[in-house]
Amino acid sequence: MKILQIDHLGIAVNSIDEGKNFWSGVLGLPFQGAETVSEQKVTTAFFPVGESEVELLESISADGPVAKFIEKKGTGFQHIAFRVEDIDAALRELKEKGVQLIDQEPRIGAGGARIAFLHPKATGGILVELCQRD
Numbered sequence: 830m831k832i833l834q835i836d837h838l839g840i841a842v843n844s845i846d847e848g849k850n851f852w853s854g855v856l857g858l859p860f861q862g863a864e865t866v867s868e869q870k871v872t873t874a875f876f877p878v879g880e881s882e883v884e885l886l887e888s889i890s891a892d893g894p895v896a897k898f899i900e901k902k903g904t905g906f907q908h909i910a911f912r913v914e915d916i917d918a919a920l921r922e923l924k925e926k927g928v929q930l931i932d933q934e935p936r937i938g939a940g941g942a943r944i945a946f947l948h949p950k951a952t953g954g955i956l957v958e959l960c961q962r963d
């Protein structure tokens with residue numbers, strides 16, 4: 830597969846409003862608004878950093894994946910997202926290699942990107958997201 834760059838780093842927070850105080854208020858990263866992805870029970874906010882971004886994730890439901898993550902591990906670094914040229918080809922390749930996936934097929938994430946998650950059991954404990962933007 831062809832990985833083009835680190836697309837973003839995902840950080841689980843209790844509150845995007847509070848998170849904004851540090852990432853925008855202290856570090857000066859531009860805040861470009863928040864977006865709710867109902868299917869994932871999460872509100873996300875992206876802060877551009879050069880070619881990459883910081884993504885804050887706030888759960889909108891106690892049983893969502895981000896709420897469960899915070900329950901187990903606390904707030905903080907949650908996933909790394911790599912931008913790939915062709916996510917369908919990347920997933921095919923990973924399946925051929927027997928890599929455990931959370932998403933067998935790409936789905937639509939924040940900003941309309943096509944995304945898929947690899948299982949942390951297959952990566953040494955880090956949640957890895959692949960992401961294709963057209």
Ligand code: ZN
Pocket residue numbers: 837839884908910958
């Ligand atoms: Zn992400």
